[in-house]
Amino acid sequence: MRLFSQLKKFLPTYQEIQQYRYLHIFGDGLKQPEVWAFKRQSVAKGVAIGIFCAFLPMPFEMVAAIFLAVLMGGNLPFAIAGVWLSNPLTWVPLYTPCYLLGAKILQLEPIALTSITLSQAGTHYAALWLGCLIIGGGLSITTHFTISFMWRSQVRQRWHRRQLMRIERRKKHTLERTEKQD
Secondary structure, eight states, rough: HHHHHHHHSSOOOOOHTTTOGGGGGGGGGGOOOHHHHOOOHHHHHHHHHHHHHTOOSOOOOOHHHHHHHHHHHHHHHHHHHTTTOTTTTHHHHHHHHHHHHHHHHTOOOOOOGGGOOHHHHHHHHHHHHHHHHHHHHHHHHHHHHHHHHHHHHHHHHHHHHHHHHHHHHHHHHHHHHHHHHO
């Protein structure tokens, strides 16, 4: 995977990370090789964690993504990149279906954000959280399996291509040997 070898050039080393005082809250978790590995499982986990955290309606989703990546052994750079799905421009399209799903499950009448009162805010925020957890969880699981499937099929295709190349070389070698004998 040439892309991953290119990405590794831009990633900080563990020694560079240790220079940042505020990263000590993650303890020795940043030393785990899975957190920095570009393997199928760690990348799939990292992207899934990032997408799940992107759907959390709270500030500092990246901190949650880092904690989950360290805890679950997901790729940290991909977990952080997955969180970037959520930003002020995407909040309305991300959170509206989540809120509507949560309100339907909790049997609440959806109301416009401009007409919500302080007494209703807690109930409707709970509906938003419920919908975000369900949709974010579903999308992150789907993403994990999709990445794993695509990665495996790409490996199978490369293996098949190499196998065909080996067969062609054997045929060519056999043909050359028979020509020399004649």
